[in-house]
Amino acid sequence: MTDRSIWGIELTPEHPPDRIASLAAQAEESGFDIAFTSSHYFNRDPFITCSKIAEATNELRIGPGVVNPYETHPARLAAQVATVDEVSDGRAAFGVGAGDRSSLSNLGIERDRPLRRVLETFDVARDLWAGETVTHEGTFTARDASLNLESPSETIPVYVGAQGPHMLRMSAKHADGVLINAAHPTDLEWASEQVERGLADRPDDRGSFESLAFASTSVAADEETAREAARPPVAFIVGGAADPVLERHDVDPDAAAAVSEALERGDLHDAFGRVTPEMIDAFCIAGTTETVADRFEAALEHVDGIVVGSPLGPNLEDAIERSSEALRTATGDERRID
Template sequence: MTEPDGTEIGSTDAPTWGIELTPEHPPDRVAEIAAHAESEGFDVAFSSCHYFNRDPFVALSRMAGATEEIRLGPGVVNPYECHPVKLAGQAATIDEVSDGRAVFGVGAGDRSTLSNLGIDRDRPLRRVLETFDVARDLWAGDTVTHEGTFTARDASLNLEPAEIPVYVGAQGPHMLRMSAKHADGVLINAAHPRDLEWAADQIAQGKADRPAEHGEFEALAFASVSVAADEADAREAARPPVAFIAGGAADPVVERHDVDPDAVSAVSEALEQGDLGAAFDRVTPPMIDAFCIAGTTETVAERFEAALEYVDGIVVGSPLGPDLEDAVSRASEALERAT
């Protein structure tokens, strides 16, 4: 798999700098931040995908128009809210309007937010794998018939063939191993070195079974980051993403960090009831320590350096900080110090 300039993805020793932008802001505003991120040296920008925010693909189209080189993709979309064939077409459209810069971030989605829509996250590992397998065939110009966790009959895309890298959003052992065996990269839903070290072991097992024709593989920490001049401000801004991470964390992850499971359950219950304010208020300091990189530029740089012992790069995940432009610049500086 190659970059738009023809270089192999994963072929450079330089860590990848990624950023997640959340379309809680209007698309034009997100595009401004993407342009700023590109000027600060970021390699790839993901638009987060939640039903309660603006459409990620609309945001990505605006981001494409505001940038020239940075790669762009959903981060991560799930194949439950939208049919996988439709997702393949949307990703191919972003590839077209960005002149070949698209990436496809796909995962099983947040169980709590899917439950708000009455969606059962059934067979997530198989659903994700089938989604990007079918997408690759569609991007190659094939007509696809598929019967599995979803159905497609004689489906094809009225678009030029494309080669789009697939990054799987993963946290659990099976999804991590599957991504290492089949995808082009993984977005590890973790910020703490303890979690990243464990994830690296799972990825190594998957890579041991990876077919040679799949080429290089890139492991990125999709880390919630909040950075500001004042540490207290940065930690306060971290509450929303930490709530979603903690609310969806598996029991072994909670145990790994010795976080109070009752406190995690309280966050999860508030999310499932759609009470976001209560969920954010129930986030505890140990949750922020475990599930986010939050603090000043110096603190964040130290955490980035520790994370890079186990991954090929870092996606600076939402919220970034209380001031977006300042946070993007500070995150870039922290990455520069760490690398």
């Protein structure tokens, strides 16, 4: 665990890479430590976007957040992350997870044995980054695979996107950090218990571990405007939420199923329209700067830091300023660089 609160931000490449790079530069100036670029087949490429972010920033850690090892072979992912590390002079991070079930379904991809797939992916990546030639037979195959480049970093930190108990525990035992797909203190308290169980089995030589809330956030001057902007990411969260998570928040399972079915049909407009106020309350930190600061403070009771996740807010530049202000209020940390 860390002593200093980690400030992270998710930058979704639904805008051109140059725009995302400009937002990342703003985030760096506002005190953020790390920027993750989300990965969905219908958006721009996260690795090209990471390269643009590297050019626009100086100290910000950078990585995909999160890519899945189904759409792209894990060895290829290792090479892409190593390239980000190279162009950023050693600032790369590897955000990896099992992927969004509904998006993978759109591509005809079955999300088979997700925990093993994710673990094997970053185990193989670490070996490749260390210059080893790898032969692997498991949830995927690699034979005599190696990389034709050397990363400037001795090690590239691995952050696992997780929500379920087994993935959370595996992350704490084997990875460098976890991105907990949750925004509500009830979920984060439960998740932190799973993380602690994993940390109890963590080998001493694994080094430090960061537990981060990857929290969908929407902040604006007006409460209702912020909440309305939260509909798209909340729809995707609901679409992938397990039944126990829905039950924890008394979310109507039929309403959640309707959102999920619309996503699987690719009807995003219908899916977003089916998001209820209860879903927004459960799965997003949405509201004014003051409201969001209070929610950040409650979340930080259970984690080492917060990744301010999509959608950020109805106005991205304004949302970065407001979210950094909310983090300063919640942490008492005046780290802003002017």
